[in-house]
Amino acid sequence: MEFYLPTEYLLEHGAGRVRDLSMELGAELPFVSGHAGLSFHMAAWMRDNTPVVRDLSQRHPGFDLPGMDELRRVMGSRTRGASWLTFLGQPILGGLGGVAGLRAQLKSPGTTVQEMSGDRAVVSLGEWPEAGDLETGDTLPHYRELARVLEPWMYTHGDAYWGNLTPEEIHRWERRFLD
Numbered sequence: 001m002e003f004y005l006p007t008e009y010l011l012e013h014g015a016g017r018v019r020d021l022s023m024e025l026g027a028e029l030p031f032v033s034g035h036a037g038l039s040f041h042m043a044a045w046m047r048d049n050t051p052v053v054r055d056l057s058q059r060h061p062g063f064d065l066p067g068m069d070e071l072r073r074v075m076g077s078r079t080r081g082a083s084w085l086t087f088l089g090q091p092i093l094g095g096l097g098g099v100a101g102l103r104a105q106l107k108s109p110g111t112t113v114q115e116m117s118g119d120r121a122v123v124s125l126g127e128w129p130e131a132g133d134l135e136t137g138d139t140l141p142h143y144r145e146l147a148r149v150l151e152p153w154m155y156t157h158g159d160a161y162w163g164n165l166t167p168e169e170i171h172r173w174e175r176r177f178l179d
Helices: 007-013 015-028 050-059 098-105 141-153 167-174
Strands: 033-036 085-088 111-116 120-125
Touching: 007 015, 015 033, 015 085, 015 111, 015 120, 050 167, 098 111, 098 120, 111 141, 120 141
Parallel strands: none
Antiparallel strands: 033 085, 085 120, 111 120
């Protein structure tokens, strides 16, 4: 299941409201994993928009790529990795040592782990979602830290295509916080 809010909503209402809305939705939905953060959104993957999305996603690792609706059928008990808000349920949270075990592994300033009902939690990577910018050295180290913790539970596409990206481009994007 995907929900999109325009950037204007984030700017007008603030990250706190987006976080509250995400938490309200997460409290009501059963999940193994989920996330909220910045994302490219387009009506469809087309050959004309793929080069722009490819270039921007390689420069700004904090942006998610669209198409979660296609992945929900194949992800199973996996996560897409680190995002501004990363929701974790079972068996992922249990495999990480529960809330206490997860907290013990995350040391970056501004990173918080909040327990949720149903043996679930949400990791917040700061007050606002961040795009990062590899050209200016903004590598999002707190996102990288969470990605390393989640790596054993991360979903990978293998040799499948996603949009108009090649399997190599998909692999590079999925590991953007790890390599």
